[in-house]
Amino acid sequence: METSEVLRLLQHNRHDLMNQIQLLKGYASMGKMEKVQEKLESMIQSADQERKLMNLHADEFSLWLIQFNRRYANLRLVYEVHITDANLSKMDAKMYRCAASIFSAIQSAADANELYHGKLEIHNKDESGVILHILLDGVGLNQSTLGKIVEEGHIRVNLISDSRTEIEVHIADNQ
DSSP: OOHHHHHHHHHHHHHHHHHHHHHHHHHHHTTOHHHHHHHHHHHHHHHHHHHHHHTTTOHHHHHHHHTHHHHOTTEEEEEEEOOOSOOOTTTHHHHHHHHHHHHHHHHHHSOTTOOEEEEEEEEEEETTEEEEEEEEEOTTOOHHHHGGGOOSTTEEEEEEETTEEEEEEEEETTO
């Protein structure tokens, strides 16, 4: 990553933090302390998830995920890390390539006028693998448009409804 890219990332993160602080200040000035507490809890949970993500030692994947909402115009993603004390550095490139490929296919299949919200969960598969579980809400995605995602046997796509898609990816260290 170039120096200018790092600085842009830091600027975006500082901008987001300032927006959240201004929101807290606004709630506090209106006496809405319950909203302040909710927002603070949300900020703490988000920071905790980012800490867990960075502790996976999957640098390329982590950086891609942290920048996700700035990269994709009509996709928004939150993430949860359900792994502790793991070093996924050997799977980092595979995780990045797989996730980036999936969301590139989703972006090309998505309706440009629709905003899609998703959640990506990272779970232990076993000692030598992880599972990326993605739930995506938004209309316009279907089995045929998402078919190109299922190029390898370790990816499963399930259309739960017209507006909800589930994708599960199994990534092993030996793939």
